[in-house]
Amino acid sequence: MKDVHSKLRALDLNLLKVFEAVFHERNLTRAADVLSITPSAVSHALRRLREHLGDALFRREGHAMVPTPACERLAAPLLEQLEQLRRLLQLWVRFDPAQTRQTFRVGMPEGVELTMLPALQRAFFAEAPRASLACVPFDRTQLARLLASGQIDAALDVARPVQDPVRHRELVDDRFCVLYRKGSGPSRAPTAKEYLAARHLAVSGRAVGSVVEDAVLSRLGVQREVALRCQNYASALAVVADSELWLTVPGQLSRAVAVAQSLQRWPVPFRMARLPIHLYWHRHHDEDAASGWLRELLERVVVSKVSRA
Structure with a gap:
């Protein structure tokens, strides 16, 4: 038990962020992009974590990083604890949109951007004049990964089949x-x-x-x-x-x-099904004040835009 506590005290929590990125991405280069560090830094961090835990954690198969059996057993409870730690820290941080210099990244297809961006930027900078907003394209098949890694904070798109940990809410429907x-x-x-x-x-x-x-x-x-x-x-x-x-x-x-x-x-002269627009985010942002403000702003702008049309 003493050895376990000694290892815990010596553990650099930043190594767990690297573990999370590699586990989700299964690729060192993509994990490095998510973390905004170099692939060699990811390799170095993995080596330290392997030495600390006494397991290889991942094995290379071509360009892929495949989890070992011990890694698969460790990942679910470890990632859940990381998420709980994020929630706890988010509760401590006071968010003020008028003062933040944060960059918010919203994934949206071109058609949604053409329609919503003028009204969205007006509302965004009225409330957060020092912040930055990036509207970015995204691969719909990678939505869960992009939200989990923080590459986008939220997304506006047509209805998509998603499952936990991706949250979604229908905002409006269109014809x-x-x-x-x-x-x-x-x-x-x-x-x-x-x-x-x-x-x-x-x-x-x-x-x-x-x-x-x-x-x-x-x-x-x-x-x-x-x-x-x-x-x-x-x-x-x-x-x-x-x-x-x-x-x-x-x-x-x-x-x-x-x-x-x-x-x-x-x-269109047919009784076509309407086109619902959904808001998507990751569950680990449920309690985050900044993410909550962004979601509320997006919903308000989209609903207002449609109701005035």
Whole structure:
């Protein structure tokens, strides 16, 4: 018992943060990026922790770091204790948005940023004039990892299948609208026949796979002709303003751009499922005052933006 207490007193808690990063990332370079240190510093910290605990903890398989059986047994209770320690420390720290110089990182797809960022930045800097805000793209398949590692503090996105430790809450839902250049479609709401007869433009950052609106239409047994696929809405809107192509987008985005681009804007002529927008965060930020303030701000801005439209 005395030896256990001696080891505990000698343990550098920073080593446990390295352990957490390597366990989540399973890669030294990605763990180093999360911790903002060099891969050699991660290797050095792991070596110290291995000597302290008397186990290899991870073994290399190519570029991957695979946990040993002892590491797998240790990880769950250890990471839970780290999370409890974070919660305790968060309760002690007083957060004042008017004084903080913290940088807050919010993951959001381009369409959400185009719609929400103007109102969000106004509200953000009105309450936190010394802080910084970064709106960043993110890989949806890596949402849990990005939130756990602190690479993003929260995310705004369409509904996604997630599970604990990722928390989420639906903020609003949106409906789809279609945009086209004046003269390239009817000057009234298009019919379903006219919508399907038109040629369409789709926006996706992926090389293949259906976009959200096509997935929704397919559930109705409807298939449209997508003539052009591009990477972002800025390009898509420029194309629509100079072509006969039609663009289907969430209603909030269509409201934000239709007038500025002199485009016709109409509801899609199908009973399409609405598009819910969710707020995502990690459970270890549940009690964090700064994270709570950010979540409240995001919810207030998004709900207010939609209710005024």
